[in-house]
Amino acid sequence: MKLGLPPLRETIAAHGLTAKKALGQNFLLDPNLLAKIARIPGDLTDQTVYEVGPGPGGLTRALIEAGATVTAVERDARCLPALAEIAEAAPGRLTIREDDALAIDGQALFTRPAHIVANLPYNIGTALLVRWLEADPWPPWWASLSLMFQREVAKRITAKPDSGAYGRLSVLAQWRSKPKIAMTLPARAFVPAPKVESAVVHIIPAKAPAGIRPATISRLTAAAFGQRRKMLRTSLKSLPGALDALEATGTDGQRRAETLSVEEFVAIAKQLEN
Incomplete structure (x- = not known):
């Protein structure tokens, strides 16, 4: 479905939104790139998606247009009116929760496995990833993770032994799941442009080794x-x-x-x- 909303850049201007460095925000405006990210988990028709830090809702729009029903957690109250416009354009398809994703139990929000898709704020991305990777019991409450990180973090998640990027995140991501870098994005794709490139990592759960917590x-x-x-x-x-x-x-x-x-x-x- 097409939402029929104004271009995201116009929405941001209408609400006077600017990305806050303290919140790790960088807005992605290109609808083609956003649609490509929304396709990474696969067919989202009638699927449940958990989005953290939607900001003005660029990725939220793409996820809903891809067929998903989205629950979005946003702590920046400035962005709530823009998100409310999306909810009005897609009745029943978007639930907005003003909260800190680090302070809530994401699992409690869902009654069936959810795909987590997010342009994660840089300052909380790794902490959330570790929480999701350490989920217990396993298979986890999430069906897949499609997460935006700084490219260097993405390389650490997918790194192999005997490489400079290989470390704790590599092992935590790979001992019972399968991560891969699904796409990379240049800094110029964001507003404001960060100092580094970004990448989307796609992770799906795998069989867990027996006898390990x-x-x-x-x-x-x-x-x-x-x-x-x-x-x-x-x-x-x-x-x-x-x-x-x-x-x-x-x-x-x-x-x-x-x-x-x-x-x-x-x-x-x-x-x-x-």
């Missing part, structure tokens, strides 16, 4: 990569049972965290559970 692999990776230039026997010595787990799995304590595969972290985590 998210909290265990979270603690393990936090310790291992907290001192990433040090050997594992040094970085993990403060984590109870970790050195014994290295020995039980035959992992050389002189290695550094960035050399371990996701599967090796899973094996160590299993030993920590035991």
